[in-house]
Amino acid sequence: MNRLSDYLNQDCFCFSPDVDALKKALQADSVLSDWWPHLQDSHSHLFSATGLFVSQTQLMAMHEAVRVLHEAMTSTAWRDHVQAPQPYGLPQVPRGVFMGYDFHLTESGPKLIEINTNAGGAMLNLALTRAQHACCDAALDWLRTATDVSQLESKWLDMFAQEWALQRPVEPFVPQTGPKRTLAIVDEAPESQYLYPEFLLFQDLLRRGGLEVVIAAPQALTWVNGQLQHQGQRIDMVYLRLTDFDLSDPAHAALRQAWVSGACVFTPNPETHALHANKRHLAALSDAALGSEMGWSAHTQAVLANVVPQTRLLTPENADQLWAERKHYFFKPLTGFGSKAAYRGDKLTTKTWAQISQLPYVAQALIPPSQRVVKVNDERKTLKADIRAYAYDGQVQLFAARLYDGQTTNFRSDGGGFAPVFATPS
Template sequence: MAELVEERCPYLFSARPVFISDEQTERMASVVRAVESVVALPAYRDRVLGEALPIARHDPGGAKGVFFGYDFHVRDNEVGLIEINTNAGGAMLNAVMAKAHHACCIDTAQAATTAISSRALEKGIVDMFYAEWRLSGRDRPLQTIAIVDAAPEEQYLYPEFLLFKQLFERHGLRAVIADPAELQLRDGVLWHHDTAIDLVYNRLTDFMLELPASAALRAAYLEHAVVLTPHPQAHALYADKRNLALLCDAKLLDALGVAPSTRDVLLANIQHTEVVDVAHADRLWSERRRLFFKPTDGYGGRAAYRGDKITKRVWNEILAGSYVAQAIMVPGDRVIGSR
């Protein structure tokens, strides 16, 4: 596994630790709580889901979605939310990294604390999947999980898929790693070859299950034949980047009935974001050096551009596409000194 991580993900872990203060941690937690409270508002859900594809309005059956990722940039005492993801990777790799810290802990007490936190993290991960199963109203034990992504063995985080499989199996679950095209829906049951699948841990970037390879998974989701987590509704409510523009618009937040204290937390800690509109093209072009442009349904930095790097050709592509413009917050530096 170590060799596979080194081969696939040589820059996954920093060579030096980065420290986050208690104050910064609490500020980030307050932003997460604020976002969650807004997403729970009927007015917000009606507005966002009303503009989404029909599958996003499908009732997911109770599942909330596993592994949301709130991406913050941190600089000095500031934090800035730049993105929300609903199929964030890295949790199991962080669990393994926590175990590795045994080798560099200063004393026995720290080593013991690290061991406890690592076990707690892994238990929390498994408990989260069991919770999704219970929230979906299933009245029998969870038995099988499929970890699904396109061509999984070719994915950058394939080592993590293997770690998840091992984790689930250590807790008595049968687990498979599958391409969505390998799934079949037969007689109201989703199958991977000869294995009936209870729950799909969804790592696809086909967020709305639109591709032909996702057809069986899409049908199983719409028929409630499988628990899918995360699901299209979660992506529409949280991860569509247009939502960040809404969450940092004071007038819209007031119109949705957001409490003033919640509104103030969002405005102070979300990097200002707006939907790119041709009507504002001249202003955005003139301000481009302080902006970052992202496709509304993008992921992993694909087709995203720093404003100071874009050409007129790329700018025309941005205007013709579906993009948001976000104020750049350069993350802080960690300076390693020498004596």
């Protein structure tokens, strides 16, 4: 252990959320007034009381990785390779709000674990980052956020406006006269979602930005006379939080019709997911030969070679070999999300292997996560850590950590949950 960040992650417990500041940052007296009193009952593991320290070198490497990944995966050659759907002519390709790039930190730099197109938690992590409290003046020297969060809400409003402009270049996002645009935040049974509180925060933010905003399940939306509607009200834009990424579920027919016809602006949309987030892409990005075929620069290929762990598609031809070498891999379903049905190879049973070996999976080289020591009831406990970079158009907007124990990230670990990221010189 020779980095300052390593030392602090082992022995520094100088920061914790200021509960009053967190309540204020979450506007818990207004939009979350009904939820806040039950925070410890329903979301007791949402926020960790401990931040994660990350060196500037690692942070800059993640910035560059996100930039390079975005550039590579929006190139014409990549679009042709993945055959991303584009059902109607768009003036420009939408970027997709709140792209999420998940990393594990290693001695040789950050390693990409996966890419998400509707990454949750950004609003909550912004509030948590702003609510940190240092126990003494000396600790203030290390209370440096990994990104500038001072104007982040304005940047997020601009991000939605940019997504609108890319698909509706001649129509103002916020009209000066006439009715307001209506945006729908759409997810299955939204009020039962664990991150529903941030839907309320987004609703409040976007309303302050000049929009009408509804939070709706897809079943509450209808396709009427060439319009997507909610209770008779026309929907102009959809912030899509569904995990039915291609809108193929028959229950989502109205949404799909709105997307295929171009009747609504969608962000993110099926094309965004097809370009960036299919787990199959991890295998392609780690294939050096394919990088040459794509015509990517030597720098792009070098960054990808360093940041993307070797990943292989699970096929009948290599199944026996991957089973024999399973301890060196992490297995993920191609269409999975949120660590569902994902397995560490050394934890696999023959019964589970018999099931997943018949399904579309990838085997990603196992990259152990870094660690953070936390205190729970005055006792030290070692948790695993991953880093999420929330980004737009290839630019990182916010870093956040997730602390957990077990095979994959979760919100059930004592001392774990979302954690702010602080930058250190080394």
